[in-house]
Amino acid sequence: MDWTAFRLSLELATWTTLILLPVGVVVGRWLAYNRFRGRGFIEAAVALPLVLPPTVLGYYLLVSFSSDMPLGGLWFAATGQGLNFSFAGIVLASIIFNLPFAIQPVQRAFETVPIHLREAAWCSGLSGWRTFLKVELPLVWPGMISAFVLTFVHTIGEFGVVLMVGGAIEGETKTVAIAIYDRVQAFDDEAAGAMSLLLLVASFIAIGLVYGLAGKGRAVGVR
Amino acid sequence: MSGSRLEVTLRSRRGIPLDARFTVGPGELLALVGPSGSGKTTVLRTIAGLHRPQEGVIRCNGETWLETAARVDLRPQQRRVGLVFQDYALFPHLTAEENLTLAMDAGSRAHRLRRARELLSRVRLDGLGGRLPRDLSGGQQQRVAVARALARDPRALLLDEPFSAVDMMTRERLQRELAVLRQTIDIPVVLVTHDLQEAAALADRICVLNEGVSLQSGTPEALFREPASPRVARLLGRQNVFSGTVVSNGDLGTLQWGELTLEVAGPVTLPPGTRVQWYIPDSDIVLHRRGRPSLGERENPVSGRVEEAVVMGAQTSVTLRCHHSGDSLRLSVSTHAARRNQLEPGADASVSLLSKGIHLMAASGGGSGVVPGDA
Numbered sequence: 181m182d183w184t185a186f187r188l189s190l191e192l193a194t195w196t197t198l199i200l201l202p203v204g205v206v207v208g209r210w211l212a213y214n215r216f217r218g219r220g221f222i223e224a225a226v227a228l229p230l231v232l233p234p235t236v237l238g239y240y241l242l243v244s245f246s247s248d249m250p251l252g253g254l255w256f257a258a259t260g261q262g263l264n265f266s267f268a269g270i271v272l273a274s275i276i277f278n279l280p281f282a283i284q285p286v287q288r289a290f291e292t293v294p295i296h297l298r299e300a301a302w303c304s305g306l307s308g309w310r311t312f313l314k315v316e317l318p319l320v321w322p323g324m325i326s327a328f329v330l331t332f333v334h335t336i337g338e339f340g341v342v343l344m345v346g347g348a349i350e351g352e353t354k355t356v357a358i359a360i361y362d363r364v365q366a367f368d369d370e371a372a373g374a375m376s377l378l379l380l381v382a383s384f385i386a387i388g389l390v391y392g393l394a395g396k397g398r399a400v401g402v403r
Numbered sequence: 404m405s406g407s408r409l410e411v412t413l414r415s416r417r418g419i420p421l422d423a424r425f426t427v428g429p430g431e432l433l434a435l436v437g438p439s440g441s442g443k444t445t446v447l448r449t450i451a452g453l454h455r456p457q458e459g460v461i462r463c464n465g466e467t468w469l470e471t472a473a474r475v476d477l478r479p480q481q482r483r484v485g486l487v488f489q490d491y492a493l494f495p496h497l498t499a500e501e502n503l504t505l506a507m508d509a510g511s512r513a514h515r516l517r518r519a520r521e522l523l524s525r526v527r528l529d530g531l532g533g534r535l536p537r538d539l540s541g542g543q544q545q546r547v548a549v550a551r552a553l554a555r556d557p558r559a560l561l562l563d564e565p566f567s568a569v570d571m572m573t574r575e576r577l578q579r580e581l582a583v584l585r586q587t588i589d590i591p592v593v594l595v596t597h598d599l600q601e602a603a604a605l606a607d608r609i610c611v612l613n614e615g616v617s618l619q620s621g622t623p624e625a626l627f628r629e630p631a632s633p634r635v636a637r638l639l640g641r642q643n644v645f646s647g648t649v650v651s652n653g654d655l656g657t658l659q660w661g662e663l664t665l666e667v668a669g670p671v672t673l674p675p676g677t678r679v680q681w682y683i684p685d686s687d688i689v690l691h692r693r694g695r696p697s698l699g700e701r702e703n704p705v706s707g708r709v710e711e712a713v714v715m716g717a718q719t720s721v722t723l724r725c726h727h728s729g730d731s732l733r734l735s736v737s738t739h740a741a742r743r744n745q746l747e748p749g750a751d752a753s754v755s756l757l758s759k760g761i762h763l764m765a766a767s768g769g770g771s772g773v774v775p776g777d778a
């Protein structure tokens with residue numbers, strides 16, 4: 181059992197989720213409440229990581245993280261380190277490939293809050309911010325928990341993109357999914373089996389939680 | 404008291420067209436009526452600040468809520484309106500009490516809770532304050548919505564088809580309750596409805612809206628007796644509208660209707676020879692008793708053949724095709740009178756058109772050019 185890889189995966193998932201959750205709420209709410217030209221294009225861009233082969237996404241990230249590209253160059257200028265094969269690089273990659281998991285459940289949740297409810301809140305004297313806190317948030321939180329759990333679990337299990345961008349550097353970019361692959365290559369079936377079982381159980385619990393909350397959301401939700 | 408009047412003037416040419424003008428006094432209930440898509444709800448949303456017209460002025464309680472020329476457009480939060488939505492829009496995750504306390508912006512928590520309970524008691528929901536909306540019946544939800552609209556201590560109360568989502572029995576009960584409730588509030592009330600009976604029963608005045616244009620406003624009695632145009636008559640479901648020509652004017656004028664000359668209790672001001680449309684409410688059409696002289700049967704007698712006699716409970720709706728012109732007169736008579744006089748399809752019958760009920764309108768065809776009245 182590679183506990184270093186486990187700890188690294190948990191750190192990666194925590195950072196990714198914490199950064200993505202506010203992004204998911206802002207972008208998901210914006211997409212749910214606004215109709216504008218090009219909205220379909222933005223939704224397609226958000227959903228792209230779902231259908232793109234991880235190696236393709238990983239390749240483009242690898243290229244753009246390079247120090248002679250604007251993004252990688254900017255990061256290098258600011259920190260003095262490259263993005264490729266670093267923990268910061270795999271966090272950034274995780275944020276990008278988890279966009280659909282963080283945004284879509286939140287967007288769907290906001291879409292179920294009828295515009296009349298927000299208008300009723302405004303006519304009851306509630307500011308936009310209080311309407312968000314007192315009316316919208318209590319109705320969309322199952323969607324937010326779904327986004328949180330899906331992002332977290334998906335990050336822990338991601339393999340292709342992380343390997344492309346981060347390689348498999350012990351304690352820096354070698355996550356548990358990569359460690360499992362590594363153990364299989366070394367014919368260490370026992371370690372690979374133990375880690376796989378742990379991921380299986382954790383994923384099952386997480387998905388169970390999401391479905392349970394979705395049911396609760398339907399029960400509490402808007403008529 | 405002139406301070407708590409609601410004055411509305413709206414005009415939009417783009418988007419949803421609007422050309423509406425009316426005022427509502429303190430404690431007065433104005434019903435906005437019109438067919439679906441006539442702009443009733445848009446007018447209400449504009450008053451609440453949820454829709455912005457191209458041009459307009461809205462003043463209430465001495466405050467200017469909207470004045471496009473002066474670039475004044477207060478947000479809904481700043482307007483102090485109570486709005487009851489058609490689907491009530493109760494916050495589903497909050498109890499009835501919490502729905503109300505959320506709408507109150509002043510006072511301690513205990514004070515707000517006490518006020519919420521008082522308001523719920525006023526709409527006869529004692530003891531139900533702890534329930535979530537989904538655990539309340541449709542009628543109870545409507546009452547919570549009314550109580551929430553009042554919770555903010557509004558300067559105007561706006562009701563958007565508040566009785567449309569409940570069954571007939573509940574609707575009548577809620578209408579009675581609203582009639583009682585409004586006696587205790589002295590703010591302007593605007594009720595949007597497509598139900599003319601509801602409007603006539605509840606409103607002090609009715610404003611007829613069509614395609615965003617306010618065509619006429621007045622008391623239900625005045626509107627039903629003297630619609631400003633054939634279009635208003637049609638929108639109010641009035642059927643006895645015919646064409647004629649003024650023969651003589653004055654206090655007792657005369658009107659040519661086909662071969663018949665009708666007396667019209669004036670004053671008739673239109674010059675002789677003017678083509679007009681005229682209307683008579685069915686309450687002013689008197690059936691002649693068969694085989695016996697009837698009171699006033701010499702007044703504008705018209706004979707015809709019964710085309711249709713539809714029994715609707717205690718009343719029977721009779722369509723009479725006039726012998727002289729082929730026009731169809733509609734009248735409502737008590738069912739027992741219809742039976743006694745053998746008003747069956749194919750039977751001959753005669754009626755009197757009371758001269759005081761005949762109302763002349765400019766023969767404009769569509770009723771355009773009629774000045775929107777505002778009593």
